[in-house]
Amino acid sequence: xxxxxxxxxxxxxxxxxxxxxxxxxxxxxxxxxxxxxxxxxxxxxxxxxxxxxxxxxxxxxxxxxxxxxxxxxxxxxxxxxxxxxxxxxxxxxxxxxxxxxxxxxxxxxxxxxxxxxxxxxxxxxxxxxxxxxxxxxxxxxxxxxxxxxxxxxxxxxxxxxxxxxxxxxxxxxxxxxxxxxxxxxxxxxxxxxxxxxxxxxxxxxxxxxxxxxxxxxxxxxxxxxxxxxxxxxxxxxxxxxxxxxxxxxxxxxxxxxxxxxxxxxxxxxxxxxxxxxxxxxxxxxxxxxxxxxxxxxxxxxxxxxxxxxxxxxxxxxxxxxxxxxxxxxxxxxxxxxxxxxxxxxxxxxxxxxxxxxxxxxxxxxxxxxxxxxxxxxxxxxxxxxxxxxxxxxxxxxxxxxxxxxxxxxxxxxxxxxxxxxxxxxxxxxxxxxxxxxxxxxxxxxxxxxxxxxxxxxxxxxxxxxxxxxxxxxxxxxxxxxxxxxxxxxxxxxxxxxxxxxxxxxxxxxxxxxxxxxxxxxxxxxxxxxxxxxxxxxxxxxxxxxxxxxxxxxxxxxxxxxxxxxxxxxxxxxxxxxxxxxxxxxxxxxxxxxxxxxxxxxxxxxxxxxxxxxxxxxxxxxxxxxxxxxxxxxxxxxxxxxxxxxxxxxxxxxxxxxxxxxxxxxxxxxxxxxxxxxxxxxxxxxxxxxxxxxxxxxxxxxxxxxxxxxxxxxxxxxxxxxxx
Numbered sequence: 001x002x003x004x005x006x007x008x009x010x011x012x013x014x015x016x017x018x019x020x021x022x023x024x025x026x027x028x029x030x031x032x033x034x035x036x037x038x039x040x041x042x043x044x045x046x047x048x049x050x051x052x053x054x055x056x057x058x059x060x061x062x063x064x065x066x067x068x069x070x071x072x073x074x075x076x077x078x079x080x081x082x083x084x085x086x087x088x089x090x091x092x093x094x095x096x097x098x099x100x101x102x103x104x105x106x107x108x109x110x111x112x113x114x115x116x117x118x119x120x121x122x123x124x125x126x127x128x129x130x131x132x133x134x135x136x137x138x139x140x141x142x143x144x145x146x147x148x149x150x151x152x153x154x155x156x157x158x159x160x161x162x163x164x165x166x167x168x169x170x171x172x173x174x175x176x177x178x179x180x181x182x183x184x185x186x187x188x189x190x191x192x193x194x195x196x197x198x199x200x201x202x203x204x205x206x207x208x209x210x211x212x213x214x215x216x217x218x219x220x221x222x223x224x225x226x227x228x229x230x231x232x233x234x235x236x237x238x239x240x241x242x243x244x245x246x247x248x249x250x251x252x253x254x255x256x257x258x259x260x261x262x263x264x265x266x267x268x269x270x271x272x273x274x275x276x277x278x279x280x281x282x283x284x285x286x287x288x289x290x291x292x293x294x295x296x297x298x299x300x301x302x303x304x305x306x307x308x309x310x311x312x313x314x315x316x317x318x319x320x321x322x323x324x325x326x327x328x329x330x331x332x333x334x335x336x337x338x339x340x341x342x343x344x345x346x347x348x349x350x351x352x353x354x355x356x357x358x359x360x361x362x363x364x365x366x367x368x369x370x371x372x373x374x375x376x377x378x379x380x381x382x383x384x385x386x387x388x389x390x391x392x393x394x395x396x397x398x399x400x401x402x403x404x405x406x407x408x409x410x411x412x413x414x415x416x417x418x419x420x421x422x423x424x425x426x427x428x429x430x431x432x433x434x435x436x437x438x439x440x441x442x443x444x445x446x447x448x449x450x451x452x453x454x455x456x457x458x459x460x461x462x463x464x465x466x467x468x469x470x471x472x473x474x475x476x477x478x479x480x481x482x483x484x485x486x487x488x489x490x491x492x493x494x495x496x497x498x499x500x501x502x503x504x505x506x507x508x509x510x511x512x513x514x515x516x517x518x519x520x521x522x523x524x525x526x527x528x529x530x531x532x533x534x535x536x537x538x539x540x541x542x543x544x545x546x547x548x549x550x551x552x553x554x555x556x557x558x559x560x561x562x563x564x565x566x567x568x569x570x571x572x573x574x575x576x577x578x579x580x581x582x583x584x585x586x587x588x589x590x591x592x593x594x595x596x597x598x599x600x601x602x603x604x605x606x607x608x609x610x611x612x613x614x615x616x617x618x619x620x621x622x623x624x625x626x627x628x629x630x631x632x633x634x635x636x637x638x639x640x641x642x643x644x645x646x647x648x649x650x651x652x653x654x655x656x657x658x659x660x661x662x663x664x665x666x667x668x669x670x671x672x673x674x675x676x677x678x679x680x681x682x683x684x685x686x687x688x689x690x691x692x693x694x695x696x697x698x699x700x701x702x703x704x705x706x707x708x709x710x711x712x713x714x715x716x717x718x719x720x721x722x723x
Contacts (some may be wrong), residue, residue, distance in 0.1 A: 041097035044444045045070070047147065047167040049464030051089045054078060058159055065521070067165040069465055069492070072352050072635050076175065078151075078159035086165060087148030091463050091489075093117065095143045095170045096407040100125070100135065102163035107133035110153035111160075115144030122148070133153070164681065173620050176440045179423040182394075183430075185217050185451035185473060188242075191224040199280065200231050207234030211268060211607060212540040212569050216451030218473035221249050221277070229253030230282070233272045236451070236474040238498075242389045243275040244325075244397065245410045246300040250278040257294070264313035267291050270562070271474050271517060272498065273532065274299055276386055285327065290315045291502075292562040292596045292618075293534045297384060299323040304345075308332035319560050322383050322408050332695060338594045338616035340559075341378050341405045352688060352716055354618040355655035357593065358406040367686040368718040373655035375615065377404040379589055380557060384497045384531040385468050387448070394422040396448070397470060398495060401527070420446060420468065428475075434458040449475035449499055465491040466526075469500030474534075478622045482506035490519035490553050492527040500534045503543030503579070505571075511535055511545050515553030515587060521696050523555040524589065531559040538577025539566030546601075547581040553607075554587045560594035567599050569624045572622050574601075585609050590615070599623060601631075601639075604658075608645045617656035621696075623663045631668065637699070638670035651680035657688045657716070660709075662696035674702040678723055688716040 015353070047068045054064035058077040066074035068088055078084035090431030099113050113126040116418040122688075125140040133155060147167050149447060151160045172342065189196055204216050216236045223243040229251045231239055241249030255274045259266040278300040279286050285304035288296055294317060304327035308315050311334050319327075320339040328346035331337050336353040343360040350371045356362035358378040365374040383399035399409055400416040409415055426440035437447065437460055444464065448637040451473025457480050462469060469486075485501045488494050494514075501511045501655035510615045514528060531714070535548040548563045561583040566572050582597035582604040592614040597604040599622040623633045634638045641658035644651050658673035673689040676682050687706070689698040702709070706719045 003268050005343050015368075028143045034477070039172065042167050043168065044088055044442075046094060046442065047088045047165060049443065049467070050091055050487070051489065051491075052076070052086065052165070052254045054086045056083045056159075060279045063470075065492075067162045070164075072102065072163050075161050075163045076165075076382060077104070077161035079438075080157065080159045082154060083091075083150060083152045085148050085150045086162060087119070088148055088162070088165065089168065090145050090147065090167065091117065091461070093143055093145045096125070096140050096147065096167060097170050098137055098139050098168050099147065099149075099382055100137045100166040100168070101149060101162060102164040102166075103133045105133070106154065106156045106158035106161040107131060108149070108153065108160050109576040111149055111151040113138050113140055114148050114150055115140070116141050116148075117147040121148045122150075129153070132404060135231045144512070152637045158528070176423055176426055176436065176443055176445065178445050179421070179425075180427045180429065182472070183450040183452075185219060187217065188220045188222065189226075190222040191226055196226065197229065200229070204232040206236050207237050208232070210235045211270070214453060216473040216475060217624070218451050218455070220362040220387070222537045223248040225250045225252065227252045229713070232257045233257050233274065235271050238273045238275070238473050239277070240386065241243065241278075242387065242494055243276065244388055244415060247278045247411070249276065250280065254281050256287050257290050258287055258308035259289055259313060259450075264309050264311045266313060266315040266317075269294060271296070271534065273474075273498075276388075278302065285330075288318075289315055290318050292564070294318060295532050295560055296320045297322055298386070298408075301325045301327070302471045303327045305329045307334045307337065312330050320411070321560070321594075324408055324411065332544055336618050338655070339354060340593055340615075341381055341383075341402075341409070345409055352690060353616075353618070353655055353657045353686075357615050367655070367720060368688070368716070371688075373616075374594040375654060377406045378402075378593060378615070379613065380402065380527070381405045381559065382527070382529050382557065383409050384559070385470050385495050387470070387472070390419065395419045396422070396425065396446070396470060398468060402459065422448070425468075425603040427453070430454065434457045434460055446470075448472070449477075451475055453478065455480050456485060457481055457483065460486045460487070462486065462494055463475040463489040463491065466493040468495045468497075469499070470495070470497050474498075474500050476500045476502050478502045479504045479508050479511070481507070482508050482510055484513055485511050487513045488515060488528060488553070490515040491523050492523050494526075494528040495531070496529065496533050497531040498533070500536060501546045502540055503535075503577070505544065507540045507544040507546065507578070509545070510547040512549045512551045514549075514551045514556055517552055517586070519552040519554065519587060521554065523553060527555040527557050529551055529559060530561060533561055535563045537579040538571040539564075539569030540571070542571030542576055544578050546579070547584050548579065549582070550584045550586070551590055552586045556587055556591075558583075558590070558592040558595065562596040563598070565598065565599040565601075565622065572624075574626055574630070581606060585612055588612075589616075603639050603643045606645070607643065607648065607651060610648060612644075612648070613651070614653040616658060617653065619658040619673075621658065621660045621662070623661050625662060625664060625668060627665050628668050634685045636671050638668075640675035641673045643677070644676040644682060646677045648682065649679055651676065652683045652685075654685045656684070656689065658698075659690045659692055660696040660698060661692040666695045668696045670696070670698045672700040672703055673698055676722070677700060682723075683720040684719070685720065687719045690714060690716045691708070695696070
């Protein structure tokens with residue numbers, strides 16, 4: 001064990017430090033340029049979560065990033081030699097006022113604080129040859145993007161070791177406040193609220209058929225029991241309980257999605273959610289007839305659950321996670337469905353593709369007849385963050401990561417995870433600018449987007465480790481001028497959840513980028529998660545983007561996304577809402593659970609990273625290709641719905657399907673739906689392709705394997721295992 005400074009030594013150092021401060025105050029009159037003018041220096045640590053590098057590390061557990069992670073229990077340590085340095089990239093040029101070094105027992109007796117504009121040419125802004133260890137604050141004055149501690153003499157025979165390396169900048173006098181009210185489009189109810197049903201009905205009447213409307217609503221219910229409730233949920237409406245457990249908020253009634261607005265057809269029941277509630281359905285069975293982008297999370301249905309519309313019309317969903325359905329789930333006409341880390345009392349049938357991972361009570365593996373793909377556990381998962389009430393205080397609960405998960409995270413004692421008070425969030429409301437949003441992030445705040453539409457003229461940059469970006473009521477971000485809507489740095493544990501990115505009319509190269517290109521840091525212990533984040537190209541108006549979502553950071557978990565190039569609505573056409581790629585994965589060890597990607601002009605999914613895994617994939621090829629030539633990919637007929645690059649040696653997928661419906665030219669043929677390298681480490685399980693009514697055909701399922709689709713009977717061609 002490394003020796004640490006004892007209490008007597010700390011008291012001695014404390015007296016020396018106090019005497020030094022007193023002498024400094026006597027010798028130097030306070031003025032606008034001195035450190036004594038404390039108001040001139042901000043308190044936000046702008047180094048936290050930024051990219052840190054070092055001349056060396058003692059071992060794998062003492063990485064440079066540990067010194068800027070905001071955790072006083074992790075540290076960077078170097079080799080046992082002189083000199084050594086630690087530097088941090090602040091991401092942009094900053095005017096600095098001090099640096100705070102929190103040393104472990106192995107500290108520097110001599111070192112310089114240096115700054116640089118480019119990471120190569122350094123200017124010394126503070127130095128000492130009498131470093132005393134402990135916590136040292138060094139006043140500095142200068143502007144730079146890079147800051148480093150350059151150690152030249154060690155106090156011990158060990159290396160240099162820092163618990164934390166904090167950097168503060170000159171305070172401009174403007175601090176963005178955290179917390180506050182949730183805005184007019186968040187409706188909060190308690191059991192004594194009058195006319196609850198009337199208000200729910202009013203919102204539903206407005207949102208029932210507003211598929212591309214501008215209304216956004218979150219309906220939040222405080223813990224308690226609510227009688228005689230039937231909450232019909234329309235477009236861009238989220239309903240949720242505010243307890244730590246679903247059972248804290250109970251409806252003696254229903255949360256309902258049906259398809260009366262669309263003549264009993266549920267295939268366009270998109271963009272809505274239900275979370276964190278317990279239901280006692282009036283007739284014993286709740287109805288949740290949805291399609292894509294309609295998560296059912298953290299729900300307890302004390303009865304059955306019907307996933308089809310009244311009359312059993314068409315349905316094309318859907319997603320359940322961290323939920324308990326005491327009775328039987330009846331998907332009936334649902335073409336495909338994914339259920340994760342849940343418990344069901346039974347499951348009645350399947351049409352094409354029903355996938356389960358970590359589900360207690362799930363039917364046994366039997367693909368393709370019935371079409372059940374069942375994994376006993378989910379390899380890695382972390383549930384979506386959610387807003388709740390702790391007494392009268394709003395907080396966001398961040399569930400802990402689980403490995404080999406099975407069943408719900410709740411119902412067995414206190415939930416595992418951590419709580420963040422609302423005061424640590426910038427509560428974003430309609431009218432907020434990207435400049436303010438980025439300033440809040442740089443200040444160290446998380447983001448809570450209230451329901452609304454947000455136009456951004458610059459990229460939202462999420463640079464700090466463990467930042468939470470949570471949307472309520474399908475909050476929608478639109479890039480106005482071809483920028484990338486959001487970028488995440490290559491840092492640990494960012495949580496993106498619950499919002500929609502809508503492409504703008506000027507082409508964006510990418511809409512959501514997780515990690516910069518070339519990202520290589522290991523995030524296995526604390527991965528970034530992307531949950532209920534939906535991307536749309538067209539539909540609400542003209543929109544264009546070359547790539548919708550690009551994942552470069554290793555170990556990222558994509559947990560339920562729908563990435564959609566619109567096939568109906570406004571601004572729709574082969575060249576009008578042009579978009580080449582849906583999802584491109586370059587990072588290693590990326591896991592997708594519940595992946596829905598549709599209608600892109602080239603690869604809907606292109607996977608280049610090693611050791612990728614997908615559990616459930618649903619795809620429709622672009623409907624509007626004008627002719628065979630328009631989709632030709634070199635010598636290959638059509639761009640595969642799911643392409644694993646030839647360089648990949650390890651990849652695995654379970655329960656994946658692609659459907660074609662070439663409405664403009666039904667004679668178009670695809671060589672295959674799936675294209676993968678033929679290698680022992682690349683494995684595909686339970687794969688299907690379907691021609692919808694004979695509108696185009698597939699010649700094979702994977703590469704040149706699997707029977708062709710034919711005729712108009714809409715019968716899948718299946719491959720149970722490849723190779």
